[in-house]
Structures are given as structure tokens and as C-alpha cells.
Amino acid sequence: MYPTVDPLAPSGISRRSFFRFAAGASALASLPIVTEAHLAYADRPKFADPNKGIHIDANENPMGPSEGARQAIVNIVPRGGRYLFNGEAELVEIFAKQEGLSVESIAPFAGSSEPLHYTVLAFTSKDRPLVVADPGYEAPMWAAKVSGAQILKVPLADPKGEAKHDVRAMLAAASNAGVIYICNPNNPTGTCTPRSDIEYVVANAPKDAVVLIDEAYIHLCDAPRSLDFVKEGKNVIVLRTFSKLYGMAGIRMGFAVGRPDLLAKITAFGGMNALPVTAVAAAKASLLDADLVPTRKKIVADTRVETIAWLKSQGFATTPSESNCFMLDVRKPGKEVQAALAAKDMYVGRIWPAWPNSLRITVGTPDEMAAFRKDFTAVMGSNTAGLAPPELPRRLQRTPFTHLS
The missing domain is CATH 3.90.1150.10 (Aspartate Aminotransferase, domain 1)
Incomplete structure (x- = not known):
């Protein structure tokens, strides 16, 4: 035991x-x-x-925030008395066009913590455990305690070298996993898990399990991105945030990217609320800054x-x-x-x-x-x-x- x-x-x-x-x-x-x-x-x-x-x-x-993002915040403040939902739609359209996604596969949130929490709530339970790496980002475990799910912590593979997710051990940990969480690059090690390993998890995950790929730090590395799994209709939700490279941790903006039916299950717990117009404006300016x-x-x-x-x-x-x-x-x-x-x-x-x-x-x-x-x-x-x-x-x-x- x-x-x-x-x-x-x-x-x-x-x-x-x-x-x-x-x-x-x-x-x-x-x-x-x-x-x-x-x-x-x-x-x-x-x-x-x-x-x-x-x-x-x-x-x-x-x-x-970048200089362009700061100026966008200043410019939008006089209109802060309005809800300006069209700004959110424009932000999603920009991101969708840049990444070759459908707008229906993108849900904006105030950062990526909310969709991370809601994904665990939606797809884990006392019968469907959460599988995470160790050491790894701890937030998913808090959500699993709320859902009553078991938490399986799998040591990173080869900590003296690559310190990557041991994907085969993660899959072996539970045949009934509800969520398999992969933070890539990993928090706290900063290390990347090879694309081939992530492909293996997606291809071999238990039926109905969601592979939750947290790409909070993806802009800081050269590792292949995972949004193509969403385009292929896989049981994958990818998280993106403006908190890290974009320098907007205190401003709060992010996305959950997944099949519309998966997003519907996580937004049922929260989200899709009006987002701060300042965060939306700053995020738009950041995405449009190619450099x-x-x-x-x-x-x-x-x-x-x-x-x-x-x-x-x-x-x-x-x-x-x-x-x-x-x-x-x-x-x-x-x-x-x-x-x-x-x-x-x-x-x-x-x-x-x-x-x-x-x-x-x-x-x-x-x-x-x-x-x-x-x-x-x-x-x-x-x-x-x-x-x-x-x-x-x-x-x-x-x-x-x-x-x-």
C-alpha cells in the first residue's frame, strides 16, 4: 500500500x-x-x-508587460465603464488565426489557474484519479482534493540528466486516470519533456482520460507545442497564459484550448465571465508584437x-x-x-x-x-x-x- x-x-x-x-x-x-x-x-x-x-x-x-501592452492599458482605461465583450472576441480571433485554431476551441480566462482547476474538477473523481509528476506544479492536487480524487505522484525520469516526465510510469500508475497532467516545460525544474513522450501519452491514455498539458512556460523554450493535438480532436486540453514571458502575472489573462465538448465541461464550473478590459487590451497588444x-x-x-x-x-x-x-x-x-x-x-x-x-x-x-x-x-x-x-x-x-x- x-x-x-x-x-x-x-x-x-x-x-x-x-x-x-x-x-x-x-x-x-x-x-x-x-x-x-x-x-x-x-x-x-x-x-x-x-x-x-x-x-x-x-x-x-x-x-x-511590454511597452505596447502598457500603452494599450492606458488607452482602454477611459472605456473601463463598459463591458466591451467584443474585445474578448477579437482577442480569441487573433490567437485562433495565429495558431490555426477554431475560435470554438478557445476559452479565455483570467490566467490559466482557473481552467487548470476546473479541468481537474470536471474529469477526476473518487473513481478517476489525477496523475502528476514529482516534483511538479502542485496546484492540480488541490483541485483533486475538492473532487475527492486520488492523487498519484510519479517521480521524474532521470533527475540527474533530463528530469523529464516519466510518461510510461505515469500511464502505468492508473488504468482509470481521469486527468494526466503534464507541465511542459516543467515547474519547478524548467526541463522539457520530449515531444515523442507526449505523443505516447496522448496515444495511450486510458479511455476518456484528459491529458492536460500546461504550457505556461512554452514561449521560453524551443520544445514543440501541443496545440495540434486539439486540432486533431484528441482528449487534450492545453493551457496558455500571459503570466510568464508576457509579464502579465498580476494582470491575469490566459486560454484553455480543447475540443468544444471538453471546454463546455470545464466552463460549467466557472469562466466565460467578463474579463477585465485592461487584461484583454494588454493581451491583444502582446500577441500582435512579433518581436x-x-x-x-x-x-x-x-x-x-x-x-x-x-x-x-x-x-x-x-x-x-x-x-x-x-x-x-x-x-x-x-x-x-x-x-x-x-x-x-x-x-x-x-x-x-x-x-x-x-x-x-x-x-x-x-x-x-x-x-x-x-x-x-x-x-x-x-x-x-x-x-x-x-x-x-x-x-x-x-x-x-x-x-x-
Whole structure:
């Protein structure tokens, strides 16, 4: 029998610390829709003034909205007294034309957290479990607790190398899965799962199971996209957001992309509500800026590569990220290093129990990462410089999946 694990455990969040987000909540059914912001804030060692210190703990984009998106917000504000539903329709049409999709296969939301939550609610139950990677993004598990679904956590394959989803193990975990969740690139490792592996999951998933592919970070990498599965009519829902590369985490805009019948089941739980006209305007401007994605992708990649190369030169191993975050093995309890950095107002990401000696680091601006290197050196000391990067422990390279109920 697999051990029962507290669903709050994946990021070390205590019930008390998390429920400050759900004031008055008295039952699992009243839990909020969990976002990266909730999880990052709940795991900070102490209260942090967002205007003080450096925050590289929530996978945010410090560049913020593009200049065109900012101007679009300014321009639309005088019309903010109107609902302007036509703006949403125009946004969907732009995205559909760019990606070769039908407008009926796109549902706009305030970010991608809502459709992620609703997809799990719609397609999992006490008889249809949720299958996720470990370490992976924890939000789907919160929704599964609401639906009463079992949660099967499958270790990533080859953590000392690619740290990709072990798709065959995920399929073997349950013959009656309701949702198989793949975050690509993965949060927290920043690593990509090969297209061939994703194709294998889609082709071999249990009947009526939905493969939920979260592409929140897809613009930051060269991995093939997954929207073609929707065009082919597969049991696939793809999530997109403007929170990451587009720098609109606080503005909230995203899409769920899937067959119309699948979208109808998730929008029954919520969504299709009028979206903020400011978010719609900013998203339209972002999509129409042809240079935005390649320009920002290069900025993030250059900063990530420089940071990881420096860490390697100091003897520390990281995951081979292609995103705006990576896992850093600090070779001691990660909580200790996280707290020591927080004492210097340097806030880094949380720890996953599967890799207790690793921290998730968000790629900030070049100046922020320079400050991180300085503080990290001070915290870790100089005696580690020049050491060869260690391999991750063998026990992390292959462990059975964990069953949560």
C-alpha cells in the first residue's frame, strides 16, 4: 500500500500558513483556486515586503508587460465603464488565426489557474484519479482534493540528466486516470519533456482520460507545442497564459484550448465571465508584437545560462532548464539555505519533499541574479568553490510513485 501524504506537503506548506489565503474557509470545497502566487507566498520564511528585497521565488517576469501592452492599458482605461465583450472576441480571433485554431476551441480566462482547476474538477473523481509528476506544479492536487480524487505522484525520469516526465510510469500508475497532467516545460525544474513522450501519452491514455498539458512556460523554450493535438480532436486540453514571458502575472489573462465538448465541461464550473478590459487590451497588444517572444526569450535564456554556468563553476548542480526557473542542489536541507537568504532579503523558491536539498530559483533580471550570486556566496561560504558538480543521489533517480488519497 502506498503511503497517504498530506496534499499540502508538496511544497512544505502547513495548513495554518496556507489558510491565511482562505479566510473563513471551513471545508475543502471552499478552498481557493491555487496559483503560483499562493504557493510562493505561503512558503516564504517570513513576511516579505514586495517593495523590499529581491524576489526570485514565484516564477514572475520582472520585465512586466511590454511597452505596447502598457500603452494599450492606458488607452482602454477611459472605456473601463463598459463591458466591451467584443474585445474578448477579437482577442480569441487573433490567437485562433495565429495558431490555426477554431475560435470554438478557445476559452479565455483570467490566467490559466482557473481552467487548470476546473479541468481537474470536471474529469477526476473518487473513481478517476489525477496523475502528476514529482516534483511538479502542485496546484492540480488541490483541485483533486475538492473532487475527492486520488492523487498519484510519479517521480521524474532521470533527475540527474533530463528530469523529464516519466510518461510510461505515469500511464502505468492508473488504468482509470481521469486527468494526466503534464507541465511542459516543467515547474519547478524548467526541463522539457520530449515531444515523442507526449505523443505516447496522448496515444495511450486510458479511455476518456484528459491529458492536460500546461504550457505556461512554452514561449521560453524551443520544445514543440501541443496545440495540434486539439486540432486533431484528441482528449487534450492545453493551457496558455500571459503570466510568464508576457509579464502579465498580476494582470491575469490566459486560454484553455480543447475540443468544444471538453471546454463546455470545464466552463460549467466557472469562466466565460467578463474579463477585465485592461487584461484583454494588454493581451491583444502582446500577441500582435512579433518581436516580443524572441526578444524576451533570449534575455531570459542569456541570464539563465550565465547563472547556471556560475553555479556550476562553484560546484553546484542544477537541472538543465529551458525555462525561467531551475532547481538548485544546495547539498544540505534547502530550508536552511532559503531562510539564510531570506535574512538578506533575497527570496528564493520553495522546496519539494522529493528533492529536500534543492531550491527552485526563478530567473530574474541580470542585476537581480548578480545580487543572488553575491548573497549565495555569503550564505554558502567560499569553501565550495571549484568543487565538481555532484550527481543527485541515487534514491532520487528512481523511486516508486506515491499515492495520495
